[in-house]
Amino acid sequence: MTVDLSQYQAEVTPPKAGVMINTFRAFGYDLRTAIADIVDNSISAGARNVWIDYNWEGPDYYIRIRDDGRGMSLPELVLAMTPGSRDPNDERDSKDLGRFGLGLKTASFSQCKQLTVITKRKGHALIHRCWDLDHVNEHGSWSLLDYNPDPPSAEPIGDQGTVVLWRKLDRLIKAPLETNEASRTAYFDELDQVRKHLSLVFHRYMERGDLTIHMGGNKLAPWDPFMKGRPGVQIVAEEPLDEGRITVKCYTMPHVTHIPAPERMEARTDEWQDLQGFYVYRNNRLLLYGDWLGTGGRSETTKNARILIDLPNSLDHEWQIDIKKSTARPPAHIRKHLKRLAMLTRNTSVKIHKFRGNKVLLQYNASSVTYDALWKALEDREGNYSYSINEDHPMVQHFMTKDALKAKDLKYLLRQVAAAVPVEVIIQNHSESAVKHELRKPHGVLDKQTIDLALAIYKGLIASGMSSDMAEKRLLNTQPFSEFPELTSYLDTH
Numbered sequence: 001m002t003v004d005l006s007q008y009q010a011e012v013t014p015p016k017a018g019v020m021i022n023t024f025r026a027f028g029y030d031l032r033t034a035i036a037d038i039v040d041n042s043i044s045a046g047a048r049n050v051w052i053d054y055n056w057e058g059p060d061y062y063i064r065i066r067d068d069g070r071g072m073s074l075p076e077l078v079l080a081m082t083p084g085s086r087d088p089n090d091e092r093d094s095k096d097l098g099r100f101g102l103g104l105k106t107a108s109f110s111q112c113k114q115l116t117v118i119t120k121r122k123g124h125a126l127i128h129r130c131w132d133l134d135h136v137n138e139h140g141s142w143s144l145l146d147y148n149p150d151p152p153s154a155e156p157i158g159d160q161g162t163v164v165l166w167r168k169l170d171r172l173i174k175a176p177l178e179t180n181e182a183s184r185t186a187y188f189d190e191l192d193q194v195r196k197h198l199s200l201v202f203h204r205y206m207e208r209g210d211l212t213i214h215m216g217g218n219k220l221a222p223w224d225p226f227m228k229g230r231p232g233v234q235i236v237a238e239e240p241l242d243e244g245r246i247t248v249k250c251y252t253m254p255h256v257t258h259i260p261a262p263e264r265m266e267a268r269t270d271e272w273q274d275l276q277g278f279y280v281y282r283n284n285r286l287l288l289y290g291d292w293l294g295t296g297g298r299s300e301t302t303k304n305a306r307i308l309i310d311l312p313n314s315l316d317h318e319w320q321i322d323i324k325k326s327t328a329r330p331p332a333h334i335r336k337h338l339k340r341l342a343m344l345t346r347n348t349s350v351k352i353h354k355f356r357g358n359k360v361l362l363q364y365n366a367s368s369v370t371y372d373a374l375w376k377a378l379e380d381r382e383g384n385y386s387y388s389i390n391e392d393h394p395m396v397q398h399f400m401t402k403d404a405l406k407a408k409d410l411k412y413l414l415r416q417v418a419a420a421v422p423v424e425v426i427i428q429n430h431s432e433s434a435v436k437h438e439l440r441k442p443h444g445v446l447d448k449q450t451i452d453l454a455l456a457i458y459k460g461l462i463a464s465g466m467s468s469d470m471a472e473k474r475l476l477n478t479q480p481f482s483e484f485p486e487l488t489s490y491l492d493t494h
Contacts, residue, residue, distance in 0.1 A: 018137040029110035032197035037107035045069030052215040065164045071121040113168035122160040199223040204284040232258045247310040250345040272303045282311045295342035305349040374420040446484045
């Protein structure tokens with residue numbers, strides 16, 4: 001039954017300007033996502049170049065984002081500055097990166113209290129409008145000002161384009177600029193993070209030559225998280241989903257030791273733990289990354305797994321794309337397929353670590369003649385692992401059968417044992433089951449060989465001039481004797 005609500009009396013309750021516009025500041029943007037949202041608008045306006053400039057010159061600092069897009073007419077500018085200027089359910093151009101008509105305002109207000117947009121269409125005059133939150137709060141009205149505070153030294157727009165100018169950057173810096181070096185350092189550290197973020201989020205546009213981003217006078221280089229064309233990268237699977245509307249491509253990165261050392265910084269190998277997971281693109285723009293979308297958790301052995309998802313903007317509602325374009329939730333009928341592909345890719349990543357990791361001789365193949373490892377991984381009935389040196393190893397046997405072991409031979413043997421410590425296997429087993437994982441065996445009971453060695457070292461310390469009390473303390477602070485406090489009773493008799 002449909003009720004005609006128009007027959008009922010109603011009151012018009014517009015939101016208070018100061019309250020509402022300050023609410024826009026709490027959408028959870030950081031500087032990286034805020035600037036990326038402004039670049040989205042530039043792309044939607046057909047820009048081929050975006051320039052991001054900033055300063056640290058006294059209290060009048062700013063961030064200025066300029067593009068060479070088509071610019072806006074005055075009605076278009078006023079509409080762009082109006083909160084909630086478009087219906088997210090409206091049909092959009094397939095290349096449009098916006099949705100709610102809020103990005104320009106919410107992204108900007110998250111960082112500053114004064115937002116100015118200056119724009120010019122080809123063959124038309126320059127126009128501008130400004131939101132100043134202090135002014136809105138003071139007067140309590142939606143007062144969009146015809147005001148332009150653009151710095152005189154700023155680069156001009158040219159024949160066409162748009163400038164987004166942020167002033168009163170109260171969220172970014174709160175300490176006095178000239179006197180607080182820590183604030184200055186934090187400011188430029190934030191901008192370095194912006195560079196890395198933009199190089200990743202818009203890497204497809206840059207790679208195709210559709211967009212160039214200049215920041216602080218430098219051209220940004222695209223950063224491809226899938227390292228396409230690099231040796232060792234595997235394509236595990238590629239599938240269309242949702243009747244062909246979605247494309248999923250599963251990659252595994254090479255083991256870090258297969259990447260030349262000079263190239264590891266560029267590959268961001270120190271961040272791989274955070275870079276694993278799904279990469280969701282909408283219209284070639286990266287929305288989110290480093291998230292397994294509920295299909296599993298991050299681990300050391302799955303850090304080489306990355307899965308690309310391509311979406312059209314027509315699926316924004318189904319995938320619950322948020323205003324910041326940083327959250328996506330796959331619909332139920334897609335989630336089961338993503339879970340299957342995630343498991344396949346994660347397992348491939350685990351195999352990379354198992355194959356490349358420092359090898360150990362497993363208990364169940366201890367009689368194998370195909371590979372002799374210096375270390376053994378012993379698994380008990382409960383699945384607990386412990387590690388020990390493989391005394392059957394030919395090199396160990398070679399030195400054990402000698403009547404006398406020279407110092408240089410002992411040093412060599414110790415170096416080889418230390419170099420072969422199965423670090424990656426230990427990390428892998430520990431990450432898979434930390435509760436069951438014994439990092440080392442207990443020393444057990446005190447045996448005669450340990451007692452005899454302790455006494456020999458104890459006597460040697462005394463012979464070198466050390467007092468009996470100091471020699472005892474030194475010995476009991478030395479592995480493995482520190483594990484056996486009962487040695488004191490044997491030392492007291494000598």
